[in-house]
Amino acid sequence: MEIIHAYKFRLYPDFRRQKEIDESIFLAHQLYNKLLEKTIQSRKVSQRTINQYMNEILKEDKRYYKLYAHVRVGIRNRMLRTYQNFFRRCKEGAKKKGFPKFKSMDRYRSITHIENNGSFRIEADRLRVSKISGTIRMEMHRTIEGKIKTLTIAKEGNEYYAIFTAVQHKPIPEINDTNPVGIDLGLNNFIALSNSEIFQKPKFYKKAEKKIAHWQMVVARRNKGSKRRQKAKMHLQEEWQSVTRQSNDFMHKLSQKLADGGFTSFAVEALRIQNMERNHTLAQSIQNASWGRFIGFLEYKAQERGKTFIKVNPDNTSKTCSNCGNIQEMPLSQRQFNCDRCRLQLDRDTNASINILNRATLGQRGSHAQGENRQYLPAGNANGLEELRTDPATAGEAPNL
Ligand SMILES: [Zn+2]
Numbered sequence: 001m002e003i004i005h006a007y008k009f010r011l012y013p014d015f016r017r018q019k020e021i022d023e024s025i026f027l028a029h030q031l032y033n034k035l036l037e038k039t040i041q042s043r044k045v046s047q048r049t050i051n052q053y054m055n056e057i058l059k060e061d062k063r064y065y066k067l068y069a070h071v072r073v074g075i076r077n078r079m080l081r082t083y084q085n086f087f088r089r090c091k092e093g094a095k096k097k098g099f100p101k102f103k104s105m106d107r108y109r110s111i112t113h114i115e116n117n118g119s120f121r122i123e124a125d126r127l128r129v130s131k132i133s134g135t136i137r138m139e140m141h142r143t144i145e146g147k148i149k150t151l152t153i154a155k156e157g158n159e160y161y162a163i164f165t166a167v168q169h170k171p172i173p174e175i176n177d178t179n180p181v182g183i184d185l186g187l188n189n190f191i192a193l194s195n196s197e198i199f200q201k202p203k204f205y206k207k208a209e210k211k212i213a214h215w216q217m218v219v220a221r222r223n224k225g226s227k228r229r230q231k232a233k234m235h236l237q238e239e240w241q242s243v244t245r246q247s248n249d250f251m252h253k254l255s256q257k258l259a260d261g262g263f264t265s266f267a268v269e270a271l272r273i274q275n276m277e278r279n280h281t282l283a284q285s286i287q288n289a290s291w292g293r294f295i296g297f298l299e300y301k302a303q304e305r306g307k308t309f310i311k312v313n314p315d316n317t318s319k320t321c322s323n324c325g326n327i328q329e330m331p332l333s334q335r336q337f338n339c340d341r342c343r344l345q346l347d348r349d350t351n352a353s354i355n356i357l358n359r360a361t362l363g364q365r366g367s368h369a370q371g372e373n374r375q376y377l378p379a380g381n382a383n384g385l386e387e388l389r390t391d392p393a394t395a396g397e398a399p400n401l
Helices: 015-042 047-060 062-066 069-092 204-221 227-260 273-277 282-304 348-361
Strands: 002-012 110-113 120-123 126-129 135-139 147-156 159-169 180-185 191-193 265-269 308-312 336-338 345-347
Touching: 015 047, 015 062, 015 069, 015 110, 015 147, 047 062, 047 069, 069 110, 135 159, 147 227, 180 348, 191 348, 204 227, 204 282, 227 282, 265 282, 265 348, 282 308, 308 348, 336 348, 345 348
Parallel strands: 180 265, 265 308
Antiparallel strands: 002 135, 002 159, 110 147, 120 126, 126 135, 147 159, 180 191, 336 345
16 A cells, blocks of 8 residues: 655754745745636636646746746646636535635745655755755654655745655555444544543644734734734734644544554544535634544554544434434433433433444444445545645645644
8 A cells, every 4th residue: 555644844944045945935926826817817727728828937037947847847736736626616516616816925835846856855954955055954853754755845934844745655454343433523522432432632722712813913903014914924823833733733643542542443424525614613613624634644544554444424423322223303402312212321422423333334233323324435545644734735824723
């Protein structure tokens, strides 16, 4: 199996190197916007047309040659991806279609070397990158395993990072599925397991809420385009990043613990994008985003260990009795499942997690679950990259919690 991991290391460029990186990011961002403008004017989007626009822009303005060729290809790919996502959402009839937007410098803060063809090199604790003079000190807190594929240089607040992706080929161990577990993304708890274990997630956002609100207010008060506003934005971004980092650290550790534990397969609810898009409170949106990431983390960790990861239909998992299959109303305020029919009394999330497990294993053993819609989704993909705490493609956009 091919496993892709991402590794993120802090960079410490000196003043001159900072200027060079900043210039590259600035040029990349401008190039992106110019390409977008051309696609909108011509109403044509394809790899071929974007390549053609790229050549036109390079002819008009030689400064863009300062961007390494593969970085330019990366910009093209990024634009293609944005359009593909837009077309896909149109097809799905999503409310938010997300037409590609012109990016401000706040929202375009990285460049990517899409291929490891000698344009960058790690030299002891320093990084050498084509089109940037000399080398940059890098804090490599862990060793990269496998073959390095890409490098992204990102700016977060005033900090610089190098993000590498590396590919490893690993044989998948054969696992006998003797101890499957169901996981409910709970109401009372962050997650509840079908063996009655529950896990809470610290309220990282709640703790930082005041500071975030403060900096949001400061940003709103300061004049648009002013240096002071820019500074306040930086502070705001740093607060969000710190929340994101803590949250992801916690979820990495928890998913690791579960994946390494005695369970032999995992069943979770398939989260519905539709539900997640609806207007929720901020706290709810954050919770949804957390679950999405957590499931991504657990999925690839389980897969690496040869453990099956199943997503089941989430309908009525909370309303169904895990003992007798009776379906009854469960208002959100009700924290305990008290079955009207068989008198079962169980934590509502634990009850739901048993239903989830039953749905995943339906047919393989006796089950009372009513849900017939078993849905095996292919486990594993690149969306749960380890240690990738900020998606380089959206660095600085929405908080990734
Ligand atoms: Zn019952």
